[in-house]
Amino acid sequence: xxxxxxxxxxxxxxxxxxxxxxxxxxxxxxxxxxxxxxxxxxxxxxxxxxxxxxxxxxxxxxxxxxxxxxxxxxxxxxxxxxxxxxxxxxxxxxxxxxxxxxxxxxxxxxxxxxxxxxxxxxxxxxxxxxxxxxxxxxxxxxxxxxxxxxxxxxxxxxxxxxxxxxxxxxxxxxxxxxxxxxxxxxxxxxxxxxxxxxxxxxxxxxxxxxxxxxxxxxxxxxxxxxxxxxxxxxxxxxxxxxxxxxxxxxxxxxxxxxxxxxxxxxxxxxxxxxxxxxxxxxxxxxxxxxxxxxxxxxxxxxxxxxxxxxxxxxxxxxxxxxxxxxxxxxxxxxxxxxx
Numbered sequence: 001x002x003x004x005x006x007x008x009x010x011x012x013x014x015x016x017x018x019x020x021x022x023x024x025x026x027x028x029x030x031x032x033x034x035x036x037x038x039x040x041x042x043x044x045x046x047x048x049x050x051x052x053x054x055x056x057x058x059x060x061x062x063x064x065x066x067x068x069x070x071x072x073x074x075x076x077x078x079x080x081x082x083x084x085x086x087x088x089x090x091x092x093x094x095x096x097x098x099x100x101x102x103x104x105x106x107x108x109x110x111x112x113x114x115x116x117x118x119x120x121x122x123x124x125x126x127x128x129x130x131x132x133x134x135x136x137x138x139x140x141x142x143x144x145x146x147x148x149x150x151x152x153x154x155x156x157x158x159x160x161x162x163x164x165x166x167x168x169x170x171x172x173x174x175x176x177x178x179x180x181x182x183x184x185x186x187x188x189x190x191x192x193x194x195x196x197x198x199x200x201x202x203x204x205x206x207x208x209x210x211x212x213x214x215x216x217x218x219x220x221x222x223x224x225x226x227x228x229x230x231x232x233x234x235x236x237x238x239x240x241x242x243x244x245x246x247x248x249x250x251x252x253x254x255x256x257x258x259x260x261x262x263x264x265x266x267x268x269x270x271x272x273x274x275x276x277x278x279x280x281x282x283x284x285x286x287x288x289x290x291x292x293x294x295x296x297x298x299x300x301x302x303x304x305x306x307x308x309x310x311x312x313x314x315x316x317x318x319x320x321x322x323x324x325x326x327x328x329x330x331x332x333x334x335x336x337x338x339x
Contacts, residue, residue, distance in 0.1 A: 009039045010065045017069075017076045026080055030073050040066055110339045111209055111328055114316045115192055118211050121235045125228065127190040127213065132175040134194060138165050140174040144295040145252040158198035168196035172212035173252060176288075176307060179214065180296035185303045186217040192312070205325055209312035216288070216298070216305035222255070225285055225306040229259055233282070237264040237319065244279070253286025253307055265321060273321060280318055283310035 013033040020026035033039050044062050047055055108116075119129060147154055160168040175191035191212040199206060215224070222245075230243045241264060245257035260281050263274035270276040285308035293300040313325050320339070322328075327335050 006043060006061055006065050009033065009043065010069060013039075013069050014072055017072050020076065020080065023077065023080050023084065026073070026076055034066070034069060034073070040069065104333065104337055107337055107339050109328075109336060110316045110320060110322075111312050113339060114312050114319065115209065115211065117236065118232075118310075118312075118315070119190065119192075121232055122190045122213060125188070125231070127188045127215075130175050130179055130189045130191040131193055132169070132172070132178055132191065134169060134196075135162055135166055136169040136174050138167055140177050141167050141169050141171075144177045144292070145173055146289050146291045146295070147251045151251065160196050160198060169193075170197055171195050172210040172309065173307070175212055176214045176252075177292070177296055180216070180293070180298050185298065185305075187305075188215050189213070205313065205329065207329070208325075211310045211312055211315075212307070213309070214288070214305060214307045216303055218302065218304070220287070220304040220306055222287060222306070225287070225308065228306075229285065229308060233261045236315070237261065240267070242268070245285075248284060248286075250284055250286055252289050252292050253284075254289045256284065256286035259283050259285055259308070264318060273318070282315065282318065283308060285309070 013029070016029040016033065017026060020029055031038060035041065040062065044059075047058055047062070050058055141159075142148070142151075142154060159170050162168065172191050172193055172195060175189070175193075179187060179189050179191075191214075192209065194207055195210050196207050197204075213228075215228070226243065226245060233241050233243050242262045244260045246260065248256045248258040250256040258281055260279040262268035263271060263278055263280050265271050265273045266278065268278040270278050274280050285306065288305040288307055290300045293303065293305075313328050316322060316328070317325060
């Protein structure tokens with residue numbers, strides 16, 4: 001094959017590359033000239049039949065033509081792709097008038113909703129937020145709250161033990177001890193978080209949330225405690241509701257009381273939620289036991305205080321009339337979107 005024939009192949013290939021109108025057409029021309037059975041490849045095969053002295057010159061000519069054609073192909077390919085992208089941008093426009101797929105908007109979980117509402121109410125009384133670890137030392141979860149080993153009160157809280165000295169906290173009361181140890185009175189704190197107990201049924205969960213309040217000052221009495229809780233109940237459930245204290249026992253408060261409020265659904269007349277009594281239990285409270293101050297190394301009776309605690313899920317059940325506490329962690333959208 002002569003140089004004239006190689007130049008003819010190059011000329012034909014360049015014209016074909018220039019005439020291609022799509023990337024696919026261009027690729028087909030590349031196969032025709034540069035492919036395994038293409039014209040230039042067939043020309044290279046003829047080198048085997050040439051005299052030995054002519055092979056170097058012929059091989060050099062073939063490689064030069066191949067290099068030129070590959071460069072020409074790359075340039076043509078880039079030009080065609082740019083043209084196709086520009087054409088696509090002009091012809092394929094987004095129709096912003098088309099309706100979007102329907103999707104239910106997210107809702108704040110009722111447990112978070114109730115927690116934030118309680119924070120807002122207590123903040124107006126000067127309370128500030130505290131948190132604590134979920135895995136507590138036995139000392140902070142029990143002993144510093146006047147619940148020593150083998151104390152019967154430990155049976156009231158079925159506990160998940162991590163090891164011999166650590167537990168998944170059974171209540172948020174350890175937050176009180178951490179605050180008393182690390183901060184100087186007077187104090188008004190509100191703590192919250194997950195707590196864990198070996199319990200699960202229609203009205204109990206193994207993992208639920210509590211709100212813990214504590215006030216420490218130089219002169220604190222049961223009347224201060226009742227005034228605080230009465231204010232909270234009326235702000236949270238609605239005006240006109242009554243509160244009452246029933247004597248109870250908690251190792252970390254003395255005296256202790258269970259707190260009831262008149263049913264926010266029937267306003268004390270009696271309904272299924274309050275089991276026709278007109279009253280609903282909402283939590284426990286009391287004056288802080290002097291022994292708790294002693295453990296935290298807080299001077300008593302110079303400093304006195306009260307504490308109270310509510311289950312957040314229970315508050316949500318009462319407020320929204322939910323009949324099964326297990327609905328809260330189920331994450332059923334049909335339930336959650338009601339809130």
